[in-house]
Amino acid sequence: MKWGIFFCVLIIIGVIILYEWKTIKTYPKKDRITFFILLIIAGALSLFDLPNLPGPVTLLESIFQPFGNFMESL
Amino acid sequence: MDKGRISSIQMGMMMYLTILATAILTVPSITAKYAKKDLWLSPIWASIIGFFTVIIVIQLSKRFPRQSFFQICEHTIGTLATKLLGFLYFTFFLIASGQITRTYAEFIKVFFIKTPVSVIMITMLLLSAFTVIAGIEVIGRVAQLFFPIFVFSVFIIIFLLLPQLEPSNIFPILENGLLPSLKGAIIPQIWFGELFLIVFLLPSLSDSKGMKWGILTVLLILVTFIITNITVLFILNQNTEFYIYPFLSATQLVNLGDFIESIEPIIIAIWILGTFIKITVFYYVTILTTAQWLKLSDYKPIVWPIGILIVEVSFWAVPNLMVNNHIDITVFPFLFPIMQTFIPLFILGMAVIRKKSKSLEI
Numbered sequence: 028m029k030w031g032i033f034f035c036v037l038i039i040i041g042v043i044i045l046y047e048w049k050t051i052k053t054y055p056k057k058d059r060i061t062f063f064i065l066l067i068i069a070g071a072l073s074l075f076d077l078p079n080l081p082g083p084v085t086l087l088e089s090i091f092q093p094f095g096n097f098m099e100s101l
Numbered sequence: 102m103d104k105g106r107i108s109s110i111q112m113g114m115m116m117y118l119t120i121l122a123t124a125i126l127t128v129p130s131i132t133a134k135y136a137k138k139d140l141w142l143s144p145i146w147a148s149i150i151g152f153f154t155v156i157i158v159i160q161l162s163k164r165f166p167r168q169s170f171f172q173i174c175e176h177t178i179g180t181l182a183t184k185l186l187g188f189l190y191f192t193f194f195l196i197a198s199g200q201i202t203r204t205y206a207e208f209i210k211v212f213f214i215k216t217p218v219s220v221i222m223i224t225m226l227l228l229s230a231f232t233v234i235a236g237i238e239v240i241g242r243v244a245q246l247f248f249p250i251f252v253f254s255v256f257i258i259i260f261l262l263l264p265q266l267e268p269s270n271i272f273p274i275l276e277n278g279l280l281p282s283l284k285g286a287i288i289p290q291i292w293f294g295e296l297f298l299i300v301f302l303l304p305s306l307s308d309s310k311g312m313k314w315g316i317l318t319v320l321l322i323l324v325t326f327i328i329t330n331i332t333v334l335f336i337l338n339q340n341t342e343f344y345i346y347p348f349l350s351a352t353q354l355v356n357l358g359d360f361i362e363s364i365e366p367i368i369i370a371i372w373i374l375g376t377f378i379k380i381t382v383f384y385y386v387t388i389l390t391t392a393q394w395l396k397l398s399d400y401k402p403i404v405w406p407i408g409i410l411i412v413e414v415s416f417w418a419v420p421n422l423m424v425n426n427h428i429d430i431t432v433f434p435f436l437f438p439i440m441q442t443f444i445p446l447f448i449l450g451m452a453v454i455r456k457k458s459k460s461l462e463i
Contacts, residue, residue, distance in 0.1 A: 036409065043405040051402055058397050065406035072413045078420035083196055087432050095431030101135060101284050 029076065036073035040066050102169070102392060102400055105238035106307040109314040114248040115241060116296055116318050119382045121325055122375025123204060124292045125255065126346045128326070129333045131429070133341035136285025139275060140334060140341065143285035144326035148319055150442060151293030155315040157445045158296070162303040162311065164452050170300045171393045177451040186444070187394030193440050194387040195407075199415035200425065201383055202226060205376045206415075207422055208346075212369065222412055229381040230408050233388060234401055237305050240381055247374045254371040255325065258364065259332050261355045266335040287434050289326065293319065297441035301386050384411065 043066065051059055088095065107115075132140040165173045174183040206221040213221065232239055275282070296319060303311050329348055333341050336351045344350045349368055356362045388407055392400035419425045 039409060043409075047402055047405065054402060055398050057395070058399065058402055061391075061395055061397060062402045062406060065403055065410065069406055069409040069413060072410070072417070077413060077417040080417065082417040083192060083414075084418040084424075084428055084432065087436060088428065091432050091435050094435045098287070098430050098434065101287075 033070075033073050036070060040070055102389065103237050103305060105236040105241075105305060107237055107241035107302065107305055109306055109308055109310040111241035111245050112299060112302050112306060112311070113314040113318040113321075115244040115302070115378060115382055116299060116315075117321055117325075118244055118248060118251060118375045118378040119298065120292045120295050120322050120379075121251075122372065122379045123201065124289070124322075124326065125329055125375075126208070126348055126372060127204075128289050128292065129330050129347045130342055130344055131288045132285040132330065133334075133339075133347070134285075135287070136282045137276075137342075138271070138273070138334065138339060139282035140285055141271075141327050141330040142275075142282035144289055144323055144330065146283055146286035147289035147293050148323040148326075150290040150438065151296050151319040151322070152316065154294055154296045154442045154445070155299070155312075155319055157442065157449050158300045158303070159312045159315060161300065161445060161449050161452070164449075164456075167304050169304055169389075169393045171390075173452070174448060177448050177455060184394070187390065190390050190440065191387070191394055193436070194383065194390055195410060195414050196418050198380065198383040198387050198411045199413075199418050200428075201376075202380055202411060203415040203419045204425065205373075205380065207425070208372070219412065219416075222415060225377065225380060226384070226408050226411060228377065229384045230404050232381045233385045234404050237302070237385070240378075240385060243381070244378050247378060251371050251375055252325075254367055255329070258352055258355065258368060259328065261357060261361060261364070262332060262336065262351065264357070265354055266332070267338070268335060270335050270338045271331070288430070291433050291437045293322070294437050294441040297445060298382060298386050300445065301389050384408070387411070 047062070051062055054062075129140060132143045136143045161170075161173055162168075165176060168176075171183055171187055174186055178186070202222050202225065203218070205225060206218045209221050210216065210218055232243060296315065299311070299315055333347045333351050336354060337344065337347055341347050349365055352365045352368050353363070355364050384407070388400050388404055391397075391403055391407065397403070419428075
């Protein structure tokens with residue numbers, strides 16, 4: 028866990044909320060919820076050490092492994 | 102969702118830059134790995150996927166005019182399946198945008214050794230975010246502005262390289278039959294498949310020439326691909342596969358009367374112009390996918406949050422250049438055609454079957 032990155036992302040998220048606050052208030056509830064959920068996901072992801080965390084591409088690699096082996100054998 | 106309108110020519114220019122910006126540098130080397138001296142033939146096979154994708158997408162939009170991709174899906178495969186598909190496309194475009202941004206940053210890092218990768222990515226995404234917020238019209242006009250610069254620079258470089266060309270390098274043609282050139286087409290077809298993105302641009306077209314310009318764009322991309330591949334082959338011969346950026350290495354050889362030389366900064370500059378369009382188009386499509394998938398009233402509020410996600414995903418999905426090159430060969434040649442060609446084909450098939458069964462009922 029790298030606190031420096033986390034706090035940087037928190038500051039960026041804060042700036043985004045401040046910047047969008049006036050316009051976001053006028054949008055319907057669904058838009059506001061999506062906006063905040065996406066920001067929460069972004070904040071949560073920055074807590075992890077992303078380059079060393081198994082992610083979507085690890086999943087894709089295991090799904091396409093037979094094809095990958097085929098490509099490497101060419 | 103986006104009230105802006107672009108012409109089909111602007112759409113063609115956007116797609117041309119989106120596809121060629123990254124392809125022109127890295128693809129010749131990957132193609133040469135499999136096709137050896139037949140690398141100039143591979144784009145011809147790869148372009149079949151491009152024509153195929155354009156025809157599928159245009160047929161879809163003809164059946165459901167002025168409807169977004171997920172609205173079309175809802176009509177054909179139902180609400181629940183559309184929600185699932187929406188999630189798949191959302192993650193797919195997030196990973197694709199992350200990977201593109203990362204590739205751009207790693208290329209720039211070769212010249213800006215001390216600058217952190219994240220700074221290069223954030224500055225580019227900041228610029229793209231402002232363009233995305235401005236809407237499709239602005240992206241179209243920027244593409245229209247950069248297109249002539251890009252094409253002119255590429256062809257002036259090839260023109261300057263004319264004295265160095267050795268046309269005899271092309272022989273022997275088809276030394277080991279057609280198979281090597283077909284193998285070499287597996288990677289370039291990823292780029293041709295990216296024409297699927299026009300499904301998100303078609304509802305914003307101000308005219309009905311989408312089909313004509315879509316096909317013309319594939320042809321133009323094919324011609325540029327063949328010309329750059331042949332130039333690289335004529336200069337670097339069978340060594341092409343050992344360069345990471347063969348076209349850049351070929352450009353370094355430009356030398357006209359000891360006066361015009363070292364013009365590789367030009368290719369880096371035009372590459373940045375092209376990649377800016379590429380990142381912007383992918384960013385825009387990611388945002389449009391999210392907004393249409395979740396049925397939001399506007400896409401503007403989610404531009405900044407998705408921007409952070411793209412940066413994070415680019416580190417998550419592509420930890421380093423080794424992994425990037427590995428997934429480029431083992432994952433993307435299968436993932437991209439499935440998402441960009443086969444799923445739209447399946448939806449088109451469903452639409453045709455549904456229409457037939459409906460007419461039978463009546």
